[in-house]
Every structure is written in structure tokens, then in C-alpha cells.
Amino acid sequence: MERSPVRPSRPETDAAAPQRVLDALRRDIILGALRPGARVTEAALAATYGVSRIPVREALRALEAEGFVESKPYAGSTVAKIPLDDAEDLFAVRGVIEATIARRAALRAAAHFTGEAPSTEWWTARRALAAILDDGDRAVAADALADLPDLNIRFHLGVAELSGSASLAALLRQISGKIEWLYAADVDNRGKQSWGEHRLIIAAIDAGNADEADRLMAGHVGSSQRGYMERFAAPDGTGTGAVGATGTDAAARG
Amino acid sequence: MERSPVRPSRPETDAAAPQRVLDALRRDIILGALRPGARVTEAALAATYGVSRIPVREALRALEAEGFVESKPYAGSTVAKIPLDDAEDLFAVRGVIEATIARRAALRAAAHFTGEAPSTEWWTARRALAAILDDGDRAVAADALADLPDLNIRFHLGVAELSGSASLAALLRQISGKIEWLYAADVDNRGKQSWGEHRLIIAAIDAGNADEADRLMAGHVGSSQRGYMERFAAPDGTGTGAVGATGTDAAARG
DNA sequence: CGCTGTGTTATTGAATACAATCACCGCTAC
DNA sequence: GTAGCGGTGATTGTATTCAATAACACAGCG
Structure with missing residues (x-):
């Protein structure tokens, strides 16, 4: 079945998705599943949690504000050093x-x-x-x-x-x-x-x-x-x- | 009027855009240009600063983490109450x-x-x-x-x-x-x-x-x-x- | 006249598509 | 052998588009 020409997908809104990713990531960092210095790429996390990169982005930015990850433009995010x-x-x-x-x-x-x-x-x-x-x-x-x-x-x-x-x-x-x-x-x-x-x-x-x-x-x-x-x-x-x-x-x- | 089939736009990456919007918004809130309770819609800010809604989103989320705005899902963001x-x-x-x-x-x-x-x-x-x-x-x-x-x-x-x-x-x-x-x-x-x-x-x-x-x-x-x-x-x-x-x-x- | 239910509108949430940049690798020159 | 350099791949940043929800207005009813 062909799809309508201008609809390549159907966005499914799930307002709780960023929160889920955020909580899971923070727990992984605090509990040590993700070691300091580890690279966290948006695409990988998106695949892991079955969502798009957008909610993952939100979560990463929140974690950056909390001091758990560090990001550089175009260079990606890494888990921060334990203080x-x-x-x-x-x-x-x-x-x-x-x-x-x-x-x-x-x-x-x-x-x-x-x-x-x-x-x-x-x-x-x-x-x-x-x-x-x-x-x-x-x-x-x-x-x-x-x-x-x-x-x-x-x-x-x-x-x-x-x-x-x-x-x-x-x-x-x-x-x-x-x-x-x-x-x-x-x-x-x-x-x-x-x-x-x-x-x-x-x-x-x-x-x-x-x-x-x-x-x-x-x-x-x-x-x-x-x-x-x-x-x-x-x-x-x-x-x-x-x-x-x-x-x-x-x-x-x- | 048909548009070109698969290129509706050309995203111009400007990694500093969210920071600009964030700083400007925070200054407006702190200095009182935006009063507590005022509604801040993504579309309006996007038009004001000449960027898309995505960078505006990032800035709003950061301000939410800092406690300057409050957001409810699907309901929008408002300037928080002065503590x-x-x-x-x-x-x-x-x-x-x-x-x-x-x-x-x-x-x-x-x-x-x-x-x-x-x-x-x-x-x-x-x-x-x-x-x-x-x-x-x-x-x-x-x-x-x-x-x-x-x-x-x-x-x-x-x-x-x-x-x-x-x-x-x-x-x-x-x-x-x-x-x-x-x-x-x-x-x-x-x-x-x-x-x-x-x-x-x-x-x-x-x-x-x-x-x-x-x-x-x-x-x-x-x-x-x-x-x-x-x-x-x-x-x-x-x-x-x-x-x-x-x-x-x-x-x-x- | 007040209240409730419904339809409409406006706004946010997410998925995809495309542009720009960085990091890494091999290569060349010295 | 090593340092400098360009190419290539991977990854982030943004714009557009569609779905879903909340707020609001209005009509109908008690």
C-alpha cells in the first residue's frame, strides 16, 4: 500500500518519554553502569529506548544541567567525572x-x-x-x-x-x-x-x-x-x- | 502550488542559538520584561528570535530546570512565581x-x-x-x-x-x-x-x-x-x- | 439565568529529513 | 620515522510535518 506523499511517518506523542529516558540514564550513571568518560550518543539511546532522538536530546540536556554529562557542540556527550x-x-x-x-x-x-x-x-x-x-x-x-x-x-x-x-x-x-x-x-x-x-x-x-x-x-x-x-x-x-x-x-x- | 518534493527547507545549524535564546529569555524574566504568570509560547519566541521551535524548546527546558518557568504537558509554559x-x-x-x-x-x-x-x-x-x-x-x-x-x-x-x-x-x-x-x-x-x-x-x-x-x-x-x-x-x-x-x-x- | 456538554482552535510533543561540524584514518612530504 | 594534511565517516544541530492534548467558546438544556 502506498502511503500518502507527504507523510513519511506518524509521530506518536508520548509526553512521558523524556522523563523515562532521563530517569533511566541518571540511574545508570549514578549506579555505575555508565562509567565517567563513556560516550553517550543520541542515536544509540534512541534505539535503546525505542524513541526518536528528540526526547533523548531533552534528557541529555537536563543531565547536562544537573552536571552528570558534559557536551561539546558537534562533538557529542560524555559522562562527567565524579566530583x-x-x-x-x-x-x-x-x-x-x-x-x-x-x-x-x-x-x-x-x-x-x-x-x-x-x-x-x-x-x-x-x-x-x-x-x-x-x-x-x-x-x-x-x-x-x-x-x-x-x-x-x-x-x-x-x-x-x-x-x-x-x-x-x-x-x-x-x-x-x-x-x-x-x-x-x-x-x-x-x-x-x-x-x-x-x-x-x-x-x-x-x-x-x-x-x-x-x-x-x-x-x-x-x-x-x-x-x-x-x-x-x-x-x-x-x-x-x-x-x-x-x-x-x-x-x-x- | 506544489512545492519541491522532498526539500521543504534547508536547516541552518547554529549551535549558539539555544544559548542566545536562553540568555535573552532569562534576562527578560529577571529584569521584569516578562512578568510572572505570563504565557511564553514557543512559536512566538521562535518568530521573535528568527529560529525554529527546537532551539526555543531547549531554552525553555533549561529555564524550567533553573526554576524560572513552569511547564505542563500540552498546556504550555508560563513564567514562574518570584520566590x-x-x-x-x-x-x-x-x-x-x-x-x-x-x-x-x-x-x-x-x-x-x-x-x-x-x-x-x-x-x-x-x-x-x-x-x-x-x-x-x-x-x-x-x-x-x-x-x-x-x-x-x-x-x-x-x-x-x-x-x-x-x-x-x-x-x-x-x-x-x-x-x-x-x-x-x-x-x-x-x-x-x-x-x-x-x-x-x-x-x-x-x-x-x-x-x-x-x-x-x-x-x-x-x-x-x-x-x-x-x-x-x-x-x-x-x-x-x-x-x-x-x-x-x-x-x-x- | 446558570450549568454542562460538545465542537473548535491553538499549542505542544515527537518523528523524519537535511546541513554542518568534528574526529579519525590513511597518505604524503620531509 | 615522524609530522602535517586532506578525505571520509560518524554525529550533532535545526527545520519541517503530523499527532495529541488542553483551553476556550458557544449552544443546548435544566
């Missing part, structure tokens, strides 16, 4: 961002005690957080440690949504991707003892105790940082171990 | 990021005293910074205050490059865009007295004095924050003025 040197600084900044988020979430909860009605988005975020906490507890009980990294990210992003600050949530999203990348570079998770701290943080937020939420979250991130530093022990001498004035300030405050 | 409520938190986080950057830049300079040779990129960044400082001084002398906001951004991003931390530089880039947006929402610059502090910061960095660089940069951002807060004085009561434990901690440290 190992930035580890301590990233933890320090993350500590401040997360503590600020926790504080703000608690202030928002406190406002609910003084008569202000919780918004719909707040309830949605709070319910999602409860589900995440339950899932994490189940995973800990079943020793399904492989599920914890993903749940951990979702917990922290959930708190960010609870805080209502889109700007801080965006910053956290950007930085936590990098940190998960650091972790997955050698080990896949930092054990389950830190999961228990999550309920304490949520309790402080629910109670509207801003100082306590700030302090607990800072300590939570700080112990995470210490666990990382003990494991990888800064083989290079770029001042690590002495740079900690800001870092420990943020992590050990309170 | 006024996040102002204090954004300043707090920016203070920590910038102080960390200054500290790291100073540590890098200190390494040069102990025998490590400066890299080519370091020299390039240092030279660019010197030029920016001179340009700013000239602008201050000529009372060309309109040039200061742009020079200010370039100064801070230049220090980020000097620090050598691509991750922190990316975070700063994201957050400083938001802060400039806040400023430009009502006033265009915060005067010229703060420009003089820049040379002091660079002097501390060049001397390799990490604590001093950290302290000066934190104070610099802190006074910027205080200037903003005095001007806009939180008309809404979202806890502003009491949220400052983290904020003032980062801003007034030292």
Missing part, C-alpha cells in the same frame, strides 16, 4: 540546605497549631512521607538494604516538599544526586542505622519545633558525612581534613 | 555556598605557596577576575551603577571558578539567578559601597588565608542580605524575622 574532590564541600552545603528545610517545615507545621489550615499539598506531602517511612521500616526489618538508598532520597525530597520551598527543594535535588553518585561509586548504602533517625526528625517537624528539627537534620547529615569520610579517607591531599571549618560548623551545630 | 517567600532561606544558603567557595579558593592559592604550580585554568580565572575588578572600579568611578549587577554576578562566579569546584559553581549559578531576580523585582542594584569589599576578599584568597576569606565572604553576603531585608521588610507573616537562626548564623559568623 570526588568536592565531597566534603557538597556535604557541608547539603547540611545547611537540609537543616534549613527541616526548620522551615517545622515552622509551617507550627503555623497549623495557631489556626492556619494545612493546604492540600501539605497533606499530600505528609501522607507520602508517612508511606515512605513505613516502606523504609519494612525494608530495614526485611534486611532489604538495596531499597534504602532510593527510599532515603525520597525521604529527604519529601521533607523538602513539606517545607513548601520550591527553591530549596530544587537545590537539594541537584546536590543530593551528586552525593548519591559519590556513595554509589564504591558502596551502595551506608547501612540502616541512620534510617531510624528519620522518624525523630519528622516528630520534631510535626511538633513545630524548628530548632530541634534543624539540629536533628544537621546531625543526621553530619553523621552521614562522617561515615563517608571514614570510608574514603581522602587519599588526595587537597586540604581535606583542614577544610572542615565550614563543614563541621554546619554538621555539628547544636 | 519571595524563600528570600531569607536563599540568602542563608547562598552565604554558606559562597563562604565555602572562598575558603576553597584560598586553600588552592595556599597550595601554590608550597610548591604546587598553578594550573592554566587557574591563571585564566584569576586574570578574568582582575579584569572584572578593574571594570567594576571604573563603573563605580563613573557612577555607571547600571553595570554593577552584571559585574557583581560575574565576580562571584569568577571566584567560584577560582575555587576549582564545578559542583559548587553550579549550585551558586542556580541560586544567584534567583537572588538577582529578587533584587530586580523592585530595585535594580544595592549601591556601590559593597563593591569595594570585593578586593579585600580577593586579597585574602591570594594570600591563602582560608579563614579570612570565609569570614569576609560570609559578611559580604550577609550585608547584602540585610540590605534586602531592610528594603522589603517582609510584608507577609510567613515567619520571616524569626526564621533567622540558620540565616544569621551563616551571615554573621565571624
Whole structure:
């Protein structure tokens, strides 16, 4: 059957395609299936995921903005270098961002005690957080440690949504991707003892105790940082171990 | 009227087109030419800039990642709401990021005293910074205050490059865009007295004095924050003025 | 008179087609 | 033997075209 003369194809719109490719690619990079320096060509990815190059392009550009790939015009994209040197600084900044988020979430909860009605988005975020906490507890009980990294990210992003600050949530999203990348570079998770701290943080937020939420979250991130530093022990001498004035300030405050 | 059968056009590749559209759009949003809530359609922008919808798409997606526009599938893009409520938190986080950057830049300079040779990129960044400082001084002398906001951004991003931390530089880039947006929402610059502090910061960095660089940069951002807060004085009561434990901690440290 | 359902329109999403550039390889000259 | 150089292939960048969805207006009905 001949086709109509000016219709060489039939574009099938699938608005979720770029998101799928983006998530899959980012997971592959963070988990190490794609090593730093590896070339990622649009055509290959398009064939892999069964879509055209256009959605693949979108995903690659998003990953470039997130810092996971590097692109040069007409020269293609490669997986970026893992920011190992930035580890301590990233933890320090993350500590401040997360503590600020926790504080703000608690202030928002406190406002609910003084008569202000919780918004719909707040309830949605709070319910999602409860589900995440339950899932994490189940995973800990079943020793399904492989599920914890993903749940951990979702917990922290959930708190960010609870805080209502889109700007801080965006910053956290950007930085936590990098940190998960650091972790997955050698080990896949930092054990389950830190999961228990999550309920304490949520309790402080629910109670509207801003100082306590700030302090607990800072300590939570700080112990995470210490666990990382003990494991990888800064083989290079770029001042690590002495740079900690800001870092420990943020992590050990309170 | 039939057209030539298989050649309806001739794509002219211009790899810089998305960047041009991105920069122009972001400037229009930050400077207020495009108000929050305004609809931005791909076709209109394509006509405006004389390119196809594809580069416009790329620019819009990048702006979405940066938080300046919001998009819904098949529904179009609108300019996002100015994050006024996040102002204090954004300043707090920016203070920590910038102080960390200054500290790291100073540590890098200190390494040069102990025998490590400066890299080519370091020299390039240092030279660019010197030029920016001179340009700013000239602008201050000529009372060309309109040039200061742009020079200010370039100064801070230049220090980020000097620090050598691509991750922190990316975070700063994201957050400083938001802060400039806040400023430009009502006033265009915060005067010229703060420009003089820049040379002091660079002097501390060049001397390799990490604590001093950290302290000066934190104070610099802190006074910027205080200037903003005095001007806009939180008309809404979202806890502003009491949220400052983290904020003032980062801003007034030292 | 208000509301709902439907048709229309405008706008985005994706697939294909073509142009421009870069990287690599072999070749030639010294 | 090595450095410089041109050709060739591969890959990205953009323009056009068609499909699908959302927003909107209007007519019909309660």
C-alpha cells in the first residue's frame, strides 16, 4: 500500500518519554553502569529506548544541567567525572540546605497549631512521607538494604516538599544526586542505622519545633558525612581534613 | 502550488542559538520584561528570535530546570512565581555556598605557596577576575551603577571558578539567578559601597588565608542580605524575622 | 439565568529529513 | 620515522510535518 506523499511517518506523542529516558540514564550513571568518560550518543539511546532522538536530546540536556554529562557542540556527550574532590564541600552545603528545610517545615507545621489550615499539598506531602517511612521500616526489618538508598532520597525530597520551598527543594535535588553518585561509586548504602533517625526528625517537624528539627537534620547529615569520610579517607591531599571549618560548623551545630 | 518534493527547507545549524535564546529569555524574566504568570509560547519566541521551535524548546527546558518557568504537558509554559517567600532561606544558603567557595579558593592559592604550580585554568580565572575588578572600579568611578549587577554576578562566579569546584559553581549559578531576580523585582542594584569589599576578599584568597576569606565572604553576603531585608521588610507573616537562626548564623559568623 | 456538554482552535510533543561540524584514518612530504 | 594534511565517516544541530492534548467558546438544556 502506498502511503500518502507527504507523510513519511506518524509521530506518536508520548509526553512521558523524556522523563523515562532521563530517569533511566541518571540511574545508570549514578549506579555505575555508565562509567565517567563513556560516550553517550543520541542515536544509540534512541534505539535503546525505542524513541526518536528528540526526547533523548531533552534528557541529555537536563543531565547536562544537573552536571552528570558534559557536551561539546558537534562533538557529542560524555559522562562527567565524579566530583570526588568536592565531597566534603557538597556535604557541608547539603547540611545547611537540609537543616534549613527541616526548620522551615517545622515552622509551617507550627503555623497549623495557631489556626492556619494545612493546604492540600501539605497533606499530600505528609501522607507520602508517612508511606515512605513505613516502606523504609519494612525494608530495614526485611534486611532489604538495596531499597534504602532510593527510599532515603525520597525521604529527604519529601521533607523538602513539606517545607513548601520550591527553591530549596530544587537545590537539594541537584546536590543530593551528586552525593548519591559519590556513595554509589564504591558502596551502595551506608547501612540502616541512620534510617531510624528519620522518624525523630519528622516528630520534631510535626511538633513545630524548628530548632530541634534543624539540629536533628544537621546531625543526621553530619553523621552521614562522617561515615563517608571514614570510608574514603581522602587519599588526595587537597586540604581535606583542614577544610572542615565550614563543614563541621554546619554538621555539628547544636 | 506544489512545492519541491522532498526539500521543504534547508536547516541552518547554529549551535549558539539555544544559548542566545536562553540568555535573552532569562534576562527578560529577571529584569521584569516578562512578568510572572505570563504565557511564553514557543512559536512566538521562535518568530521573535528568527529560529525554529527546537532551539526555543531547549531554552525553555533549561529555564524550567533553573526554576524560572513552569511547564505542563500540552498546556504550555508560563513564567514562574518570584520566590519571595524563600528570600531569607536563599540568602542563608547562598552565604554558606559562597563562604565555602572562598575558603576553597584560598586553600588552592595556599597550595601554590608550597610548591604546587598553578594550573592554566587557574591563571585564566584569576586574570578574568582582575579584569572584572578593574571594570567594576571604573563603573563605580563613573557612577555607571547600571553595570554593577552584571559585574557583581560575574565576580562571584569568577571566584567560584577560582575555587576549582564545578559542583559548587553550579549550585551558586542556580541560586544567584534567583537572588538577582529578587533584587530586580523592585530595585535594580544595592549601591556601590559593597563593591569595594570585593578586593579585600580577593586579597585574602591570594594570600591563602582560608579563614579570612570565609569570614569576609560570609559578611559580604550577609550585608547584602540585610540590605534586602531592610528594603522589603517582609510584608507577609510567613515567619520571616524569626526564621533567622540558620540565616544569621551563616551571615554573621565571624 | 446558570450549568454542562460538545465542537473548535491553538499549542505542544515527537518523528523524519537535511546541513554542518568534528574526529579519525590513511597518505604524503620531509 | 615522524609530522602535517586532506578525505571520509560518524554525529550533532535545526527545520519541517503530523499527532495529541488542553483551553476556550458557544449552544443546548435544566
